[in-house]
Amino acid sequence: MAINGGINNMVKKLSNILYMQHNYCGQSCSVVKCWQWNIKRFIMFQTNKTIQDKYAVLILNRPISQNPDFVKSFWNNASVRMAVDGGTARWDTFLNQLPEDVQKTMKLPDFVTGDFDSLTEDVLNKYKKKGTKTIRTPDQNNTDFTKALMELNKHCQQENLQLDHVIAVCQNSGRLDHILANIQTLHLVKVDNLLNPNTTVYILSDDSISWLLSPGDHVISVPEETRQHRRAWCSLVPIGTPCESVTTSGLKWNLDNQELKFGELVSTSNTFDGSEFVKIKCSHVILWSMRVPHLISE
Ligand SMILES: Cc1ncc(C[n+]2csc(CCOP(=O)(O)OP(=O)(O)O)c2C)c(N)n1
Numbered sequence: 001m002a003i004n005g006g007i008n009n010m011v012k013k014l015s016n017i018l019y020m021q022h023n024y025c026g027q028s029c030s031v032v033k034c035w036q037w038n039i040k041r042f043i044m045f046q047t048n049k050t051i052q053d054k055y056a057v058l059i060l061n062r063p064i065s066q067n068p069d070f071v072k073s074f075w076n077n078a079s080v081r082m083a084v085d086g087g088t089a090r091w092d093t094f095l096n097q098l099p100e101d102v103q104k105t106m107k108l109p110d111f112v113t114g115d116f117d118s119l120t121e122d123v124l125n126k127y128k129k130k131g132t133k134t135i136r137t138p139d140q141n142n143t144d145f146t147k148a149l150m151e152l153n154k155h156c157q158q159e160n161l162q163l164d165h166v167i168a169v170c171q172n173s174g175r176l177d178h179i180l181a182n183i184q185t186l187h188l189v190k191v192d193n194l195l196n197p198n199t200t201v202y203i204l205s206d207d208s209i210s211w212l213l214s215p216g217d218h219v220i221s222v223p224e225e226t227r228q229h230r231r232a233w234c235s236l237v238p239i240g241t242p243c244e245s246v247t248t249s250g251l252k253w254n255l256d257n258q259e260l261k262f263g264e265l266v267s268t269s270n271t272f273d274g275s276e277f278v279k280i281k282c283s284h285v286i287l288w289s290m291r292v293p294h295l296i297s298e
């Protein structure tokens with residue numbers, strides 16, 4: 001126990017050092033291959049808090065289920081706002097159910113992209129007239145989500161804008177092929193360098209957030225709100241390739257140099273042990289997901 005405590009304190013100190021060096025999450029460290037993750041750097045539990053990290057929000061084509069107060073500040077504080085094809089109508093529906101005075105405070109989407117097979121001319125023209133830039137992406141070998149990230153990358157390069165995070169608001173509901181294609185997009189971002197390598201793409205679905213962990217060491221801050229939540233959960237899923245070795249701390253069901261592989265072991269419905277950080281060492285890419293309490297009405 002004493003040895004574990006000592007190691008934990010050492011890792012905590014090291015984490016803090018790396019954190020101070022980079023001062024934002026998701027940055028890979030050139031000295032030690034260690035990533036720091038802190039979703040509180042872009043997800044506000046209190047809407048009056050200011051966020052310093054630069055992020056883009058993409059609205060994909062699923063109903064927007066998060067708390068309107070959260071969505072309002074999350075959207076308005078973003079550096080880039082995009083609606084992806086049918087996501088534009090989802091955004092429009094979300095806006096229309098807000099009180100009129102609140103609607104007026106909401107910033108316009110900067111871009112609407114997509115092949116426009118899921119969007120009516122009416123909604124498209126409505127945003128065009130208001131000043132949103134519309135970009136048609138007809139290629140049928142990539143999803144509208146992937147193509148939206150390509151357009152976002154062009155924009156960032158033109159504007160010399162370095163984003164820390166890109167958050168795709170969608171729902172892991174409905175068509176399974178869409179859900180899997182969205183995870184394929186997360187892989188493509190890494191494999192095909194769709195964005196600057198220091199920008200991480202997250203999928204926000206209801207009150208869960210998911211992103212890919214690259215091979216290496218990861219220190220994930222567990223927000224106080226998550227730790228205190230009676231039904232907090234997290235998961236480590238080897239989507240794409242088995243992960244030959246995973247070692248963790250900070251979880252209820254920790255892994256010790258174990259393989260994660262479909263048909264063998266996949267860590268779903270895991271949860272936290274109350275520690276401030278979850279530490280993960282993985283040999284191959286894994287999809288990490290966790291609950292973010294208070295984003296939807298419970
Ligand atoms: C091997 C292969 N399978 C399937 C497709 C078809 N395909 C892949 S991505 C894509 C575009 C999907 O667009 P998106 O807006 O993301 O989804 P939608 O709701 O329009 O189906 C299509 C048609 C393909 N091009 N190649």
Ligand SMILES: O=c1ccn([C@@H]2O[C@H](COP(=O)(O)O)[C@@H](O)[C@H]2O)c(=O)[nH]1
Nearest residue numbers: 060061085086118143144145174175178
């Ligand atoms: O059920 C769905 C449908 C769509 N998505 C995501 O939204 C974009 C745009 O979808 P369109 O159907 O073209 O409007 C799509 O690329 C998917 O990423 C989804 O997640 N689930």
